[in-house]
Amino acid sequence: MRADLDIIRNWIEPGSRVLDLGCGDGSLLRYLQDNLQTIGTGLEIDETKINACLDKGISVIQQDLNKGLQNFESQSFDTVLLTQTLQAVHFPDLLVEEMLRIGKNCIVTFPNFGNWRARLHLAVKGRMPVSEYIPYEWYNTPNIHFCTVRDFDVFCHDKNINVITRTVVDYKHRDSWFIRAAPNLLSEIAIYHFSRTPAV
């Protein structure tokens, strides 16, 4: 089982409606359905992964996140998920806005580019970081909008996004006091649970 699932499941209400953007092979939705009896829908563009979703009995819609989510009604899902995909979309800001429109709350996970290894890679080697959790070269990476934990904090502040919980872990999704002490430097993956700031 992926360790991030264990963290995310605590933020999801049993029996709630969940939309997973870029749902991959449907493991996350299957896990939530089996453990929390959620009603899930996934979005995916990769044909093989779509078939894997069907094989797991997961409802999946072939749709490109970069072409918008106009076909989804406002506030039609309890939770909208985006795991390890934010950095690969054309307009992360617009997508997060759409997530907030569709979902009552949202969960985003992304690789933290501010991690010390990434910094060291660039600072010492003078080359774009390649690691176990970001295994791509600059020319073939699907990741076109890297950000750091601090970047995302600023983004949430600027966009009036209410961060409910922020968890930072290493790439094996292990949490520790050590990482929490200096999240932007030490964490490899950031997991945010947020909602629209209620109007005052």
Next chain:
Amino acid sequence: MPDTLPENSVGLVTPELYRFEEPLTLRSGKVLKAYDLMVETYGTLNADKSNAILICHALSGDHHAAGYHSMDDKKPGWWDVCIGPGKPVDTNHFFVVCLNNLGGCAGSTGPASINPDTGTWYGPDFPVVTVRDWVNSQARLADRLGIQQWAAVVGGSLGGMQVMRWAISYPERLRHAIMLAVAPKLSAQNIAFNEVARQSITADPDFHAGRYREHEVLPKKGLMLARMVGHITYLSDSAMREKFGKVSDELKQASLNLGRDLRAGKLSFGFDVDFQVESYLHYQGERFSETFDANTYLLMTKALDYFDPSVDYDGDLSKAFAKSDCRFLLMSFSTDWRFPPERTREIVTALLKAGKQVSYLEIEADQGHDAFLLPVPRYMQSLTTYLNVVKEEVGA
């Protein structure tokens, strides 16, 4: 024709006629006092009757969806690529039912049947039937077969519209709704093509206002034209280029040929058939006009034109699905210009709005609208995968 039948064929099959004496009130208000339905089944119904799949046919289809009627048959049933042992609709596990719809011309009561009130053919007096009427009659067939709930109802094009109607009218009677190459209702362009087809038929001097049987003639020319125009809308531009652009004396490069293969290798400088595509359409049209009934064709196109389940719900399709309880699978095909992917997505959007469980796939295929009848690899695989899950769910 095969000397031996393929191993993954349902084999030789015999249709069965079911008589219904209970009157059926149609959407138009007219009543069919009694009627027959011609039905074919494949596979075995399990003890708790949970493994039945209903296949709904499209415009020119019938009950003969798979297998062969005799060893002399040149072709198997219309969806043989999908139905059989080990095929996506696996008859080793599912009990598959397909029927000729009311108004059809393959054994079920229709314009070519005898009207008990007059003792002669119904002809143009056969009432206009709608998708809703078909589904009501299919529900009675399910009752007769003892099937309380279908594991799945499956159909493409006009067949997909019947699936949609099932999900709306009989929400508790199906577990899965599988719709292929479908639209929520016809567009003006779709209706326009249907009207050209109807005009072709009614303008044929042999049509005799639908009473051609009394005159011992058939409006073959009109029906042929109707089929030709229909056929054009079933194929894509790319499919036609491929089909009619393989060899050419004038243009060596097939890619530049645009499907303009000549029939006799040279232009005739007359008004006879010059190009292969013309010859193909003539052949298809002629063959169709010999086997299909013109009045049935008129009825089927009207059923298409009238289909719009949103009319009872202020034009909001999502409200129509409010009571639906099944899971949905929809697939569209990239080069289908009759019901293109965006038309299928309208249904997906309505289902999402209604909060239903829906999967949607857009299949890359060159064959246009007809792709749903053909063994497109990803399409076959997705259908297989989906139905495997259904199989486990119902213990088939």
